[in-house]
């Protein structure tokens with residue numbers, strides 16, 4: 402499902418989902434909205450009315466079907482405007498003024514074979530109005546031409562979610578109205594009111610047009626979700642990343658989802674018949690997570706928790722994983738851990754260190770396969786990829802060498818110089834049975850032993866010399 406739209410308007414980016422025009426209407430001055438609408442801050446729809454001269458063929462109805470293939474690429478296509486119209490007893494075919502300047506611009510030989518002559522061709526007046534332009538075209542003609550326009554917005558069910566730059570704030574009501582008028586099934590338009598810095602990562606919203614109704618039904622990768630967008634975290638820009646992880650999973654695999662939100666990893670995984678343990682600290686997310694598992698008929702495959710991520714790791718994950726390591730053939734299926742809280746998740750990595758005592762894992766089968774952790778992180782600066790690895794290693798207290806590291810994948814650019822990555826690595830017996838501190842002490846001990854050995858050899862050789 403199409404979620405993030407892009408507008409070609411100076412501060413919004415619309416990806417065209419409508420039919421492609423052979424000739425761009427906005428490059429033809431006659432087909433643009435009246436120039437007087439530039440700078441309008443309060444939407445006055447009737448100020449978009451204008452009349453233009455457009456070329457056309459007027460034919461008896463019986464000829465239209467044979468002529469259409471000849472002029473198909475020259476038709477005038479605008480919103481709510483059918484290029485073939487009934488006029489009295491005949492039909493008019495509206496043509497685009499850019500390629501059709503006169504009768505000679507048409508494929509005259511073929512038309513004449515169909516008994517269409519110069520007499521059938523004329524220019525006549527056409528009334529255009531607000532309804533004939535798309536949201537992108539309307540906004541492009543209204544917003545300041547010299548500054549960046551509306552570059553992007555997200556669709557979450559019936560909500561359009563904007564992140565307006567400061568220079569567009571005086572136009573916010575107008576932008577909201579245009580989007581609500583023009584976007585199919587859009588009932589609510591909100592602007593991001595502040596950066597997401599609260600614990601539950603939900604956006605602070607400002608209603609700019611429509612109903613204050615935030616309970617949405619949406620689909621991601623074919624899976625329906627329902628939630629209150631004002632109280633939980635949901636970002637349609639992550640749909641590809643969710644899909645990548647879900648594609649890694651197969652029936653019978655295990656997923657521990659530490660920061661599950663309303664379930665975009667967990668619910669599709671459970672639907673695939675994986676065994677899922679999903680957790681989120683936000684009670685509202687937890688509520689919708691349960692709702693989505695029920696709605697998607699996968700309650701039998703998923704256990705849900707409303708705990709702090711660290712507590713979830715040291716209690717639920719620990720116990721479930723121990724049982725699996727000791728009593729199942731972990732080489733026969735995969736175990737994954739997702740940690741998508743990019744501002745903080747790396748700080749939870751040390752919860753895996755010393756999760757077990759050596760004796761807990763004393764009876765492991767020889768072919769044991771440990772879980773793969775996918776931890777998400779932001780990094781700001783020059784070499785963001787190296788930075789995230791460094792961050793993950795620092796918090797884990799271990800080097801992610803080739804035996805552990807499975808990959809560092811770019812997820813998305815969040816802001817200039819700020820990227821989001823996924824660091825995927827395998828847990829190991831050593832990581833799970835020693836704490837960071839123990840490892841350090843052992844390392845220091847080993848270094849001291851090496852030093853002692855070197856000193857002894859040194860003094861021994863001195864004695865020989867003497």
Ligand SMILES: C[S@@+](CC[C@H](N)C(=O)[O-])C[C@H]1O[C@@H](n2cnc3c(N)ncnc32)[C@H](O)[C@@H]1O
Nearest residue numbers: 600601634660661662681682683709710741742
């Ligand atoms: C960035 S969202 C990710 C949600 C979902 N996994 C996704 O991919 O869209 C992070 C989630 O972590 C939850 N969260 C924040 N702090 C947490 C904590 N200490 N323990 C568990 N969950 C937490 C938030 O409520 C939020 O739902």
